[in-house]
Amino acid sequence: MNRRSAMSQAFRLPEILEIARAEGKVTVEDLAERFNVTVQTIRRDLAELAELGRLERVHGGAVLPSGVSNIGYEERRGLNRSAKVAIAKACAREIPDGASVFMNIGTSTEAVARELLHHKDLLVVTNNMNIANILVDNPDCDIIVAGGMVRRADGGLVGTLTMKAIEQFKFDLAVIGCSAMDEDGLLLDFDIQEVGVSQTIIAQSRRVFLVADQSKFKRNAPARIASLQEVDALFMDHPLPAKLERKCRDWGVEVHIAEDAGGAD
Incomplete structure (x- = not known):
């Protein structure tokens, strides 16, 4: 042998x-x-x-x-694909027709956008050109792209111009992602400019939905976005660590565990 x-x-x-x-x-x-x-x-x-x-x-x-740089966007699209679809379906069920929604950069938020193609009377503002292109196929969705510097790696728009554009709105809800999350409930990212945009989104939204698969707990990133305490609902594919689950209850964060979420492809 x-x-x-x-x-x-x-x-x-x-x-x-x-x-x-x-x-x-x-x-x-x-x-x-x-x-x-x-x-x-x-x-x-x-x-x-x-x-x-x-x-x-x-x-x-x-x-x-990596703790200091993100993996490539196309690679991230393939990471935990079936879990992202299940999470997106669970999140989309909580988004009512007739809502104003901000959606930020990320493969998980793109998955949510695909689940909104049959929603009615939506206004979606985004700094993710991929999301804008997805939602073009929904005739009942008005789309506004928040301008700024284009990040070629993922079609995201970041920087001061993007933040100023977002500040012109007050959204019913925001759907955001993050690059990593620690067991104390801190949401983390790699790009300082994107962090500033995410913080502005949270400030300008009445409710905040976070979509994140369990791989976020296995990663580390250097820049702090916010605490999970600032989020209204978390959509995941796996139960939270016990300590963080207790914190979410204390903070009043709704935790939705998506059903039928598979592993990585």
């Missing part, structure tokens, strides 16, 4: 991490070939490493987690 095919998971995992450190990313197909095992075996290995916080799952593979 080939040495690699007989290698147990305990031996494979450190080697997978070494490959990820050397190459920046690993793919399921490549690892299956390297170790002479099935792709299902490698997916289980990557799921284990993701659960331990050592790698982040992306579509077709995994990348090293």
Whole structure:
């Protein structure tokens, strides 16, 4: 039997991490070939490493987690895709027809936008050009794009101009995402300019909905957006840590756990 095919998971995992450190990313197909095992075996290995916080799952593979820079936007679209859809459906059910809504930058908020295509009489303001393009297909939704500097990596608009545009409104509710969340309930991000925009959104909204999958607890980011205490409702795919769940009850934060949320693709 080939040495690699007989290698147990305990031996494979450190080697997978070494490959990820050397190459920046690993793919399921490549690892299956390297170790002479099935792709299902490698997916289980990557799921284990993701659960331990050592790698982040992306579509077709995994990348090293970072505390100072975000992974690529297209990669994030593939991360926990089925969970994001389930979270988005749960969030969209709580958004009434006839509401004014702000939606910020993120793949989770984009997923919510797709679930709003049949809502009626919406006014959506966004600094995410991807969301504007999605909602163009809803004839009963008026769309306003908050101007500013375009961030080419994800189609987001950030900076002082964006913040000044948002300050002209008072929204019924905001749907926001974040890059990371710690167990004390702090919402974190990588881009200081985006943090300023998110803080302005929260200030200008009567209610704030946060959409976040469980991977946010396995990441770290340097910039503080706000406390979960400033959010009205949290939509997730997995129950919160017990300590944070108690805090949410004390703060009056509604916690919605999406049903039928799957794992990473």
